[in-house]
Amino acid sequence: MSFEPRIVGFLCNWCSYTGADLAGTARIKYAPNIRSIRVMCSGRVDPVFVIKAFSEGADGVLIAGCHPGDCHYQEGNYKALRRYLLLKRILPEYGIEPERLKLEWIAASEGERFAHVVNGFTEQVRRLGPMNCKGALIESMKDDVLIHEEHAAQGTGERR
Amino acid sequence: MMDAGGKSEGLIRLEIDGRTVSVPSESTILDAAKILGIEIPTLCYSPLIEPYAACRICSVEVEFPGGKKRIVTACNYPVWEGIKVYSDNGKVRRIRRMIVEMLLARCSSVAVLQDLAAKYGIEEVRLEKQDEKCILCGLCVRVCAEIVGKAAISFAGRGLHRRVATPYDRQTEDCIACGACALVCPTGVIRVEDMEGRAVAHEELQLGPAKAVTVPFLQAVPNVPYIRADRCIHFQTGGCGHCAEVCDREAIDYEMKDEEIEVDVGNIIIATGFELFDPSVMRQYGYGRYKNVLTSLEFEHLNSASGPTGGRIMLANGDAPSVVGIVHCIGSRDKRYYEHCSKVCCMYALKYAHLIKEKTAAEVYNFYIDMRCSGKGYEEFYDRLLAEDVRFVRGKVGEISSVPIGEGEEGKLIVRVEDTLVGMVRRIPVDMVILCPAMKAQPDAKELSRVFSCSVGRDGFFIEKHPKLAPVSTTSDGVFIAGACQGPKDIPETVAQGAAAAAEVLSLIDRKEIEIEATTAVIDEERCSGCRICNTLCSFGAISFDEQKEVSVINAALCKGCGTCVAACPQGVIKARHFTDRQINSEIEGILR
Numbered sequence: 001m002s003f004e005p006r007i008v009g010f011l012c013n014w015c016s017y018t019g020a021d022l023a024g025t026a027r028i029k030y031a032p033n034i035r036s037i038r039v040m041c042s043g044r045v046d047p048v049f050v051i052k053a054f055s056e057g058a059d060g061v062l063i064a065g066c067h068p069g070d071c072h073y074q075e076g077n078y079k080a081l082r083r084y085l086l087l088k089r090i091l092p093e094y095g096i097e098p099e100r101l102k103l104e105w106i107a108a109s110e111g112e113r114f115a116h117v118v119n120g121f122t123e124q125v126r127r128l129g130p131m132n133c134k135g136a137l138i139e140s141m142k143d144d145v146l147i148h149e150e151h152a153a154q155g156t157g158e159r160r
Numbered sequence: 161m162m163d164a165g166g167k168s169e170g171l172i173r174l175e176i177d178g179r180t181v182s183v184p185s186e187s188t189i190l191d192a193a194k195i196l197g198i199e200i201p202t203l204c205y206s207p208l209i210e211p212y213a214a215c216r217i218c219s220v221e222v223e224f225p226g227g228k229k230r231i232v233t234a235c236n237y238p239v240w241e242g243i244k245v246y247s248d249n250g251k252v253r254r255i256r257r258m259i260v261e262m263l264l265a266r267c268s269s270v271a272v273l274q275d276l277a278a279k280y281g282i283e284e285v286r287l288e289k290q291d292e293k294c295i296l297c298g299l300c301v302r303v304c305a306e307i308v309g310k311a312a313i314s315f316a317g318r319g320l321h322r323r324v325a326t327p328y329d330r331q332t333e334d335c336i337a338c339g340a341c342a343l344v345c346p347t348g349v350i351r352v353e354d355m356e357g358r359a360v361a362h363e364e365l366q367l368g369p370a371k372a373v374t375v376p377f378l379q380a381v382p383n384v385p386y387i388r389a390d391r392c393i394h395f396q397t398g399g400c401g402h403c404a405e406v407c408d409r410e411a412i413d414y415e416m417k418d419e420e421i422e423v424d425v426g427n428i429i430i431a432t433g434f435e436l437f438d439p440s441v442m443r444q445y446g447y448g449r450y451k452n453v454l455t456s457l458e459f460e461h462l463n464s465a466s467g468p469t470g471g472r473i474m475l476a477n478g479d480a481p482s483v484v485g486i487v488h489c490i491g492s493r494d495k496r497y498y499e500h501c502s503k504v505c506c507m508y509a510l511k512y513a514h515l516i517k518e519k520t521a522a523e524v525y526n527f528y529i530d531m532r533c534s535g536k537g538y539e540e541f542y543d544r545l546l547a548e549d550v551r552f553v554r555g556k557v558g559e560i561s562s563v564p565i566g567e568g569e570e571g572k573l574i575v576r577v578e579d580t581l582v583g584m585v586r587r588i589p590v591d592m593v594i595l596c597p598a599m600k601a602q603p604d605a606k607e608l609s610r611v612f613s614c615s616v617g618r619d620g621f622f623i624e625k626h627p628k629l630a631p632v633s634t635t636s637d638g639v640f641i642a643g644a645c646q647g648p649k650d651i652p653e654t655v656a657q658g659a660a661a662a663a664e665v666l667s668l669i670d671r672k673e674i675e676i677e678a679t680t681a682v683i684d685e686e687r688c689s690g691c692r693i694c695n696t697l698c699s700f701g702a703i704s705f706d707e708q709k710e711v712s713v714i715n716a717a718l719c720k721g722c723g724t725c726v727a728a729c730p731q732g733v734i735k736a737r738h739f740t741d742r743q744i745n746s747e748i749e750g751i752l753r
Binding site for chain 1: 609615
């Protein structure tokens, strides 16, 4: 059986998620490998979410937001871009190819583009193969995520 | 000047054709005659310009108080106390007759002189006939110098060689193409020609306002005139200013400028409409090259009872058309231009066909791809038109040309079309072609969507929040859309959408308070370290720093809930309601299980 990558997609509510919705209502077929998580803005995507997704076994992570200048929250997508560039440098530390992370701008009207991006990225991750990051590195990644979560939960009854 | 005779101060009494009149001292005999309603013919006179007495046609006989008589020109002869004027006695008529005869000899084909000749009973011109058009009245020269303030034309030559000319008989840069000379010319010899082809779409049909002072359109609200600076002589040369002189309300202010006004509002309805596709880019249809190829909007104007022809459907030369072709889908349903269907064209094309049939004896062809007559009563109307003997040719028109090949094509526009129902290419000669161009989105819709942070689709039309459940809302609260800015639609649909948007706004106003999204961020003040990283991240200024407590605080009314600050907090003490880390982490764990 060929390798089917598992991809986590963080989609912003206003553009990319709506674009994905449009792809659905327009009956456009795209790779079923992506599992979408809706966030209000791509700026909500905490780099820890990406690390967490990889540590939980994702083979690729897609962050999608509004086109520059089109952000519903004015500039949340620019904040996402900053964090994305940072993540690109951090991921190799865990033994993860930076090509497993992708940031794309997809507008609400771009259902076709959403399908195109998902298909392209799925192919890209498929070529990279399953995650090489194993054993100790995965453990350290999980530890880092846990430390962050515990730190955030400190002093409160729940995690934020 | 005092007058003992009990008459009004500064007024002069005179008698014209036995009737007495009092006029201000600066008046001319012509002015006085006008007050009495006595008609004195003029050619070189205009109330706007200093009189010149070039044509002499206004000659009248004046009898002075002493009994002395004299022939003078009424247009520039000042009134005197007690004079008696004879505007139409035998002597005056004889003199005018001679003047007209001489003018007519020079300009034998000028209509205004022929009319005068008929009036004065001239049957045969005894002098040698010439075919000049200009009577050298000098109105054009004077209007250009006095009113326009340009002097782009003047008299040249002397005696027999006198004529009106531009400097050195060349095309002059002094001419601002205002058309004032053509307007005043009594013989119509001066014409303003359009050098670029198409400022004038139709000789009878000037689309858009032709004058500098105009109302935008007849149904405009408020229906007040305005000055188009690009056409106004005053704005180009500083001259003229006649509108300000004649307006006794003193409503004209040349100093007025466009200004930006800031208005605070709680709701906004975007109703910016559509733009009509310019068919001149589709060269094969000859729009812009052939005078009788019109767009639907131009035809609408031509056909309008308040339009330039009073609703008479006519060709550029004034004749009634005998065959009219209506070409559907110009730029719409066309992968090279706009893929969408403009929706309204089929129905207005049918309306045009019906009106042309009603008003003229013309044969009407509709060239269509598909007839799309969905809607109440629409299909029935189509059926009626079929019965009215309107021709329907199913096929996309390939070309409209004026090059005749076959019989009956001379002087016609030939529509070359593939008739897909017959299965052959046909050449159909017509007199007039009406193009139905695509309704396209306003070119600045994208820019506007950014201002209101809502979105436009690939076709440039605004996207509603939900196609079924929120058809006039946008992704921005308080911003609504109505009409053709959302997509091509006809008037009933537009009205319905406008009413819906207004109702949405009213319901928000009526509520007096606004519901805000519950997805806001909150800071746990106990644990905030006061690092202020989040302060600068917020695009909405919702996060401020409490100097006393030394913590950052979020104003829930301003927070839009994007969560950018939540992702940035190094302490992890900002919580995004409904999108908490815990929820998202659980989602990640769930989908990767």
